[in-house]
Amino acid sequence: MCLAIPGKVVELFHDERPTALVDVVGVKRRIDLGLLQDDLPEPGDWVLIHVGFAMSRISEGDALDQLEMLTMLGEQDAAMAEVRGLGMTEPDERGSP
């Protein structure tokens, strides 16, 4: 429940609220940066993602370790299902970019 998924920031958006496009093992999703508003990441930075929100910035090395960790805990599939599901609110949207 509290496990966090690392993603690499690809692009920042400064609309009415800060968001970013992140890449998690090749899957790209828009996430919310509202909890990092005091210290916004830059493209290329890594963040830990929890329920669609970036919760902290981490180093690339720690991000890769965390990915390995999720795999070893057997939670990678659940994590990727979560990432793929972000922004998808209807069953028919699944699998679309």
Added chain:
Amino acid sequence: MKYVDEFREPALITRTVEEIKRLADTQRQYRIMEVCGGHTHAIYRFGLKDVLPSNIELIHGPGCPVCVLPMGRIDDGLSMAEDPSVIFAAFGDMMRVPGTHGSPLEHKARGMDIRIVYSPTDALKLAAKNPDRHVMFFAIGFETTAPSTALTLMRAKAEGIRNFSVFCNHVTIIPAIRAILDSPDMRIDAFIGPGHVSTVIGCRPYEWIARSERKPIAVSGFEPLDILQGIVMLLRQLRDGESKVENQYKRVVPWEGNRAALRVMAEVFQLRPYFEWRGMGFISQSALRINDQFAAWDAEHRFHIPGVRVTDPKAAQCGEVLKGVLKPAQCKLFATECTPERPVGALMVSSEGSCAAYFNYEHRKASTLTNISVPA
């Protein structure tokens, strides 16, 4: 199945285990509680119990939000969704949690409109897309998750989305630790502090445990080496008669926490006078409710909540397991009537619940694997 010797840096792990063996006084017992369910899962997954000296006992704490939610709250949430205009939205973790008349998934099979969302903002988006329906988001989680719910509520208010509400079941970790320490049948020597909760609250809130309760605490990461290093920190403190807060997980956890997250929580939530925890009873100031400025988005304000109270099935001993009084396998229902496939109690539902972790890694292993390898 992977064990610590297959993990990164086996040599460092071996050295850390050696250090633990040096530090652990063979004349005494150590009871160390890992508060967080993520740690419980990792401890079983990596077979850490098997590399520790036998006089170090790991007690599994209350840090699994699905596990500590009383069944009555699930019934309350489902009762709101009996109204056909309501869409019940929740994280996937909630879907198989049993209510009195079945889990959310079973209610879905009977025709209730129940959706899995991966973020509270997706529940809000669902409301924006379905203006003729009402979306009720069943919010659970500790301080890791509560700030995301808070920001979503601020957004609902800012954007004037009125057909959205949150059934708030967010709980806070510090009062649960206090309740454990106050419980007469508990004897804990030290705590492994939760990793991701602490990215939000920081390390300062634990200082009272160290100061007034004289218990060492080490906030730790989730890798085998993190947990073992946390145990080294605790054993050193116990050896030296110290009790302080140490941060093993500095690479992710700032001492002061995440101020932006704490700010949004303070804006949206206030403490409930008390809240019921499964297996632990009522704990004062242990949960969050939505404050009056956001009452229009508070499901407890908008709906009639029956306030169901359900005692756990008598034979299921979730409470004793949750408090560490019983081991999972000592429960009468363990692996017979209660399995991860057909859970009776919530500790069997989540992979972070101690019963599910024990079932998946100890019980199944007993029939398939007999040999645990310790890094040489």
